[in-house]
Amino acid sequence: MSLVGVTPSTRVLAIETSCDETAAAIVEGGRRVISSVVSTQSDLHARFGGVVPEIASRAHVELINDVVAQALVEGGMRLRDVGAIAATHGPGLAGALLVGVSAAKALALASGRPYHGVHHHESHLYAAMLTDPTLEPPLITLIVSGGHTLLVAMDDHGRYRILGRTVDDAAGEAFDKVARLLGLGYPGGPIIDHLAREGDPTAIAFTRPMLDPREPDNLDFSFSGLKTAVVLHRRQHPDQDVADVAASFQACVVDVLATKLLRAARQARIGTIVLGGGVAANSALRARVAADAERASLRAVIPDRGLCTDNAAMVAAAAWHRLRFEPPTGLAGGATPNLALPGTDRADFSGPAVSTRQG
Numbered sequence: 001m002s003l004v005g006v007t008p009s010t011r012v013l014a015i016e017t018s019c020d021e022t023a024a025a026i027v028e029g030g031r032r033v034i035s036s037v038v039s040t041q042s043d044l045h046a047r048f049g050g051v052v053p054e055i056a057s058r059a060h061v062e063l064i065n066d067v068v069a070q071a072l073v074e075g076g077m078r079l080r081d082v083g084a085i086a087a088t089h090g091p092g093l094a095g096a097l098l099v100g101v102s103a104a105k106a107l108a109l110a111s112g113r114p115y116h117g118v119h120h121h122e123s124h125l126y127a128a129m130l131t132d133p134t135l136e137p138p139l140i141t142l143i144v145s146g147g148h149t150l151l152v153a154m155d156d157h158g159r160y161r162i163l164g165r166t167v168d169d170a171a172g173e174a175f176d177k178v179a180r181l182l183g184l185g186y187p188g189g190p191i192i193d194h195l196a197r198e199g200d201p202t203a204i205a206f207t208r209p210m211l212d213p214r215e216p217d218n219l220d221f222s223f224s225g226l227k228t229a230v231v232l233h234r235r236q237h238p239d240q241d242v243a244d245v246a247a248s249f250q251a252c253v254v255d256v257l258a259t260k261l262l263r264a265a266r267q268a269r270i271g272t273i274v275l276g277g278g279v280a281a282n283s284a285l286r287a288r289v290a291a292d293a294e295r296a297s298l299r300a301v302i303p304d305r306g307l308c309t310d311n312a313a314m315v316a317a318a319a320w321h322r323l324r325f326e327p328p329t330g331l332a333g334g335a336t337p338n339l340a341l342p343g344t345d346r347a348d349f350s351g352p353a354v355s356t357r358q359g
């Protein structure tokens, strides 16, 4: 199959359904958002304390047509005005991914436009390019989400090196689990973020996991032990203000994430750092990374909050950049729940299935 020949005026219509957001967007030239619609299902999953895959798939089926139609209407466009159709084809929940991939392929078939499948982490990385259209590799990106925590060096478009990853829970998973264990509700990230503003981040000195001074080069993460430490602390000090617990937990996660992001930039000698993924919407993390970057004379690009959590604009951006140098996936393409980041051979997906998020 040959290249599509995308240009700065090529618009990509993209769909994202890897987890519990049903989203569609149109982006021009990989950088300019024309429309972006996100329908979140978090209300449907809240009473279960985590994403239930079957409920997610069913909700995607119910929502997808309306969400795509709304993206076209808000963009003032018809299907014929877009040059390519894209969808997240992994990693993610199998049934959920299939809904978006099938819808995108149906639209491609109906319109005669090419279909391209996009890696979910790669699209999180491209969100920063929508916030700062001048952003170019090389850069170091920290992708922190419900199912993944990755430090990636992007040497060029489509060229990645995984520098670090979580060995157990993802950062977002830790927020969600701790919120659940503290009886705060779901999804935990935004709730803890909000509550932490009223708490003292120095109230409890939780041990910073994987920040051992004897391992100054370590770029991996671990959040499962921290979750246990929070639970034990709660049991031993039931009267302590829960806002202090939330703020201290958040301070610990933020400290580890920001320290390793800067460490990675220093080790790789790369001067630009980028955040991506739902946890990048966290106020404390955003403030800390911005301050650290300024102190270290690094350029930090932190996507607008709505581009951090799952959305389809980032998928369209990633697809446009990929279609510049690779042929479209085509209608034979499927969905791969544990898809490895392109150019690397390792799957980096640790969830979010209901069993891993609720543990």
Ligand code: KG4
Pocket (backbone or CB within 6 Å): 019, 144, 145, 146, 147, 148, 171, 172, 173, 175, 176, 187, 188, 189, 190, 193, 277, 278, 279, 280, 281, 282, 283, 308, 309, 310, 352
């Ligand atoms: O990228 P995302 O929308 O979906 C996945 O790909 O997983 O990330 C969702 C995760 C959830 O764990 C959620 O609790 C977390 O991002 N999150 C946050 C915040 N907003 C969302 N975590 C901390 N602070 C936030 N403000």
Ligand code: ZN
Pocket (backbone or CB within 6 Å): 120, 124, 145, 146, 277, 278, 309, 310
């Ligand atoms: Zn995501």
